[in-house]
Amino acid sequence: MDVGFIGVGTITEAVVTGLCEAEVPGVSILLSPRSVDRSRRLSERYAAVQVAADNQQVLDRSELVFLAVRPQDAADVLGALRFRRDLKVVSFIATISSGEIERQVGPAAFLGRVAPVPPVARRSGPIAMCSPNRELAGFLDPLGTVIEVSDEAQLDAFFSVSALMAPYFELLESVSAWLRAQGVDPVEADAYTGALFRGIAQKSTQPKGEGFADLVEEHATRAGINEQLRRELIAAGLYDRIQAGLDLIQSRMQGRATLDDTLDLE
Numbered sequence: 001m002d003v004g005f006i007g008v009g010t011i012t013e014a015v016v017t018g019l020c021e022a023e024v025p026g027v028s029i030l031l032s033p034r035s036v037d038r039s040r041r042l043s044e045r046y047a048a049v050q051v052a053a054d055n056q057q058v059l060d061r062s063e064l065v066f067l068a069v070r071p072q073d074a075a076d077v078l079g080a081l082r083f084r085r086d087l088k089v090v091s092f093i094a095t096i097s098s099g100e101i102e103r104q105v106g107p108a109a110f111l112g113r114v115a116p117v118p119p120v121a122r123r124s125g126p127i128a129m130c131s132p133n134r135e136l137a138g139f140l141d142p143l144g145t146v147i148e149v150s151d152e153a154q155l156d157a158f159f160s161v162s163a164l165m166a167p168y169f170e171l172l173e174s175v176s177a178w179l180r181a182q183g184v185d186p187v188e189a190d191a192y193t194g195a196l197f198r199g200i201a202q203k204s205t206q207p208k209g210e211g212f213a214d215l216v217e218e219h220a221t222r223a224g225i226n227e228q229l230r231r232e233l234i235a236a237g238l239y240d241r242i243q244a245g246l247d248l249i250q251s252r253m254q255g256r257a258t259l260d261d262t263l264d265l266e
């Protein structure tokens with residue numbers, strides 16, 4: 001299949017890397033030319049990847065095109081392109097609804113919105129998509145865990161949760177900094193922190209649909225240090241703030257809030 005990407009930033013690099021590393025047979029990838037260094041890097045690393053002369057050529061030579069420009073660039077980029085009827089289009093763009101994208105890419109067939117995350121480069125992590133589409137889900141399956149939803153509000157909810165990536169690494173940074181402040185060697189501080197979080201994360205990869213309360217219990221020895229820290233963080237409102245933060249991000253996803261909105265920290 002001939003697959004194109006309009007916008008070659010962080011997420012396109014991750015998806016293209018994951019697809020190429022998966023060695024999916026018969027896939028040719030054509031990249032838009034603007035992000036010169038990244039596009040060249042990918043085309044030099046993978047034989048299946050080429051760089052187009054311009055954005056229109058990406059559309060004209062592809063059967064399936066992924067839109068991966070920043071939301072604020074989308075209207076200008078899409079408005080300058082001619083979409084043919086037998087082209088299939090998928091959007092990675094976080095904050096623009098399916099209805100709006102479908103209107104801008106007509107008469108092409110809009111398959112829906114997809115929310116990949118950078119770990120797909122290592123063929124790991126969730127890929128939420130709306131609407132369900134067996135063919136597209138099969139194409140994305142080598143990249144990680146595909147989750148298909150038919151309610152676009154649920155896709156926005158998954159996108160909102162993906163905003164926890166930087167806060168997660170901020171937590172690791174905070175833990176490692178605390179260890180360094182105790183006099184621990186910086187390399188050992190990072191090694192311990194990374195290994196701890198990697199090790200416990202592996203416990204959460206077998207979904208049962210029952211939440212994670214059993215893992216909380218398993219890791220909170222009665223009267224132990226985990227039980228105490230969890231109790232104190234709950235009392236300090238940490239997890240309530242995370243829920244409120246997800247509400248805020250979801251509001252932004254759906255156009256009811258902006259980057260300027262903050263959590264009320266009275």
Ligand SMILES: NC(=O)c1ccc[n+]([C@@H]2O[C@H](COP(=O)([O-])OP(=O)(O)OC[C@H]3O[C@@H](n4cnc5c(N)ncnc54)[C@H](OP(=O)(O)O)[C@@H]3O)[C@@H](O)[C@H]2O)c1
Nearest residue numbers: 007008009010011032034035068069070071092093094116
């Ligand atoms: N990053 C994620 O984890 C993630 C996950 C899911 C979805 N998304 C969505 O995917 C989209 C891209 O995100 P990103 O993080 O990859 O952003 P990014 O790294 O900023 O990449 C956007 C790319 O689009 C290029 N671009 C701008 N104008 C263009 C044009 N006229 N023609 C062709 N390319 C153009 C930019 O080039 P210049 O740098 O030269 O401006 C840049 O390389 C966003 O809408 C985002 O919401 C991102």
